[in-house]
Amino acid sequence: MDAAKEPNVSLSGLLELVETSSIASIKGTVSRILALISDPAASSSELIQLIELDPPLAAKIFRVANSSYYATSKTISDIHQALIWLGFDTLKEIVLTQKMSGLYHGGTPVCGYSRLQLWRHSLAVALLAKTIYRREFGEKGNNAYAAGLMHDIGVIVEDQLLHQEFLQLVQSIEDTPQSLSDGEISLFGYDHCLVGKALGEHWNFPNELTEGIGFHHNPEGASEEHRLFVKTIFIADYLMFEQGYGYVAMPLPDREILLQYVRDLGLQWYALRAIVELVREDLGKIEQKGLIA
Numbered sequence: 001m002d003a004a005k006e007p008n009v010s011l012s013g014l015l016e017l018v019e020t021s022s023i024a025s026i027k028g029t030v031s032r033i034l035a036l037i038s039d040p041a042a043s044s045s046e047l048i049q050l051i052e053l054d055p056p057l058a059a060k061i062f063r064v065a066n067s068s069y070y071a072t073s074k075t076i077s078d079i080h081q082a083l084i085w086l087g088f089d090t091l092k093e094i095v096l097t098q099k100m101s102g103l104y105h106g107g108t109p110v111c112g113y114s115r116l117q118l119w120r121h122s123l124a125v126a127l128l129a130k131t132i133y134r135r136e137f138g139e140k141g142n143n144a145y146a147a148g149l150m151h152d153i154g155v156i157v158e159d160q161l162l163h164q165e166f167l168q169l170v171q172s173i174e175d176t177p178q179s180l181s182d183g184e185i186s187l188f189g190y191d192h193c194l195v196g197k198a199l200g201e202h203w204n205f206p207n208e209l210t211e212g213i214g215f216h217h218n219p220e221g222a223s224e225e226h227r228l229f230v231k232t233i234f235i236a237d238y239l240m241f242e243q244g245y246g247y248v249a250m251p252l253p254d255r256e257i258l259l260q261y262v263r264d265l266g267l268q269w270y271a272l273r274a275i276v277e278l279v280r281e282d283l284g285k286i287e288q289k290g291l292i293a
């Protein structure tokens with residue numbers, strides 16, 4: 001296509017476009033659920049209230065909760081029951097996942113890219129980042145799940161709001177391999193990390209999450225406080241790309257960077273490989289149950 005047909009949009013202009021687009025419809029629920037996820041003292045009553053005020057969300061939760069993936073022995077038809085059977089942490093993740101999934105419908109598949117592929121990638125990174133936190137660091141990993149799920153939110157913003165240019169970019173990466181960020185910077189003047197970071201700041205996401213989104217391709221740019229967290233997202237992103245859960249034909253960064261971050265986190269490769277295998281099995285089950293779309 002002719003790039004001149006669509007004027008370049010500045011980063012602040014793009015944020016303004018977000019606010020008047022359908023993307024903004026998730027802002028309230030997503031911001032509240034993220035606050036609940038990042039607050040260890042959060043109570044379940046706010047979560048229940050949030051779900052009860054959103055009947056389409058509640059319906060989606062029942063569909064997911066009653067799928068055999070969660071293997072509950074009862075039919076769940078009430079949010080209080082869902083909380084008891086699934087637990088507070090799982091229910092928070094389901095709410096975030098269901099709310100986010102709405103952004104990834106439709107679109108135009110091009111050169112192996114589609115919104116569904118991007119969503120599949122986001123889920124894969126979320127599951128891997130969470131499982132690393134659970135199994136290796138003995139933590140719940142809800143924040144890692146949220147950051148994994150949302151780390152490429154800037155990509156879906158570009159796809160939705162700069163659609164023709166974005167498709168042109170995907171095509172150009174296929175023709176001339178380069179990182180997505182490099183291609184975005186030459187075309188838009190910013191990359192999806194900057195878009196996601198600006199959105200996170202604008203929507204008041206917790207700092208850890210905003211840094212996870214903003215620096216997932218460059219963890220060294222994150223604050224010291226959150227750098228190991230961001231490195232976990234980098235590792236999960238890298239490994240799931242390598243496992244076939246990518247969404248665009250870009251070359252992976254130098255493997256030495258991955259190896260360094262794995263050392264920085266004190267992770268053992270045999271443990272990491274076992275976790276990747278577990279996540280692959282899990283994703284297979286999720287896809288089989290039709291829970292990805």
Ligand SMILES: [Fe+2]
Pocket residue numbers: 151152192216217
């Ligand atoms: Fe990315």
Ligand SMILES: [Fe+2]
Pocket residue numbers: 121125151152237
């Ligand atoms: Fe990614």
